[in-house]
Amino acid sequence: MTELQRDNNFQWTGEVVECESGIHWGIAEQANGIVAILVNSPGGVLTGKQVRVLAEIVGEEGVIKNTRRMATLLLIPKEKVGAALESLHAAGLRVANLHGSVRNIAACPGKGFSPNSRGDTLGLANELDEAFYGTILPWDFKIGISGCPRNCTGVQCNDLGLMAEPRGKYSLWLGGSESGFNPKHGKLIRKGIIREQIIPIVKRILETYASLVEELGAELGEGAQARLYHVLEKTGFEQFEKAVEEVVLSNTIVK
Incomplete structure (x- = not known):
């Protein structure tokens, strides 16, 4: 029986996400050049404080979209991704994955x-x-x-x-x-x-x-x-x- 392994670590290089485990983390450039960050939110639940943090991250230039899987998608310029990840971490939020793991529940x-x-x-x-x-x-x-x-x-x-x-x-x-x-x-x-x-x-x-x-x-x-x-x-x-x-x-x- 395969023993399950976990990997919550990845790096944003400014261009792509690097992760050795094979998990595809939810940070990806879109066709229009905007970067989408998929925020892990089990059951689609966010606190009021977390919603305020997300609004501050996207500012007037970005967009917040909810997905069918009840995750939250932030659409922001590429140069803001690094700061956005720091703000998510400080608010107790995590990036969801796209492939290779359990998706947002x-x-x-x-x-x-x-x-x-x-x-x-x-x-x-x-x-x-x-x-x-x-x-x-x-x-x-x-x-x-x-x-x-x-x-x-x-x-x-x-x-x-x-x-x-x-x-x-x-x-x-x-x-x-x-x-x-x-x-x-x-x-x-x-x-x-x-x-x-x-x-x-x-x-x-x-x-x-x-x-x-x-x-x-x-x-x-x-x-x-x-x-x-x-x-x-x-x-x-x-x-x-x-x-x-x-x-x-x-x-x-x-x-």
Whole structure:
């Protein structure tokens, strides 16, 4: 089983982002010469102080845009990128990644906000972000969390989706894709997962995904940027279902 590694370090050279791990961090020059900085914001949540910092960074020349993944995109001149990164760090904000890791985690408002929600979503999004931000993976891995069957985040259309059930439990989907040439729904893997098992389950799924990409190698195509659904097309769900079951039966929880 591949042991997961994390890398939160990168350098902005003034022209490009340098990172040895293979993660593509969210700083990229656009077609018009403006640089986009993708800000990590699990569940799309920012404090008032953080919003003020972002407004100060872009000033009158820049633009703030929200993405479908609930990350925040800053569009600023290239010469302001270095200072912008310093301001983000000072405000407790981090740059999100584009490829090669867990993407910004999408979540609906959840319990305490939505009258329909069955469980916590934003707190869970933050827990997952803290556990897996900067984890080095073969390619993108998208996680979506919904608090009820209204399914505002489309959990079936993520690599991994979680939907809150009554009594504090969650259902798990795997293998979906919301974008690309062939969008698809994932498969319901298990119901009745308790909150404390989610981090260990996601860890095992990421380890299994990384291990299978390494094992399959050329079968995925030379230079393939293999998403989870590419792997599942070759292997099926059995190994992932087994990994989830082992965690559930072992009563593994986060201490």
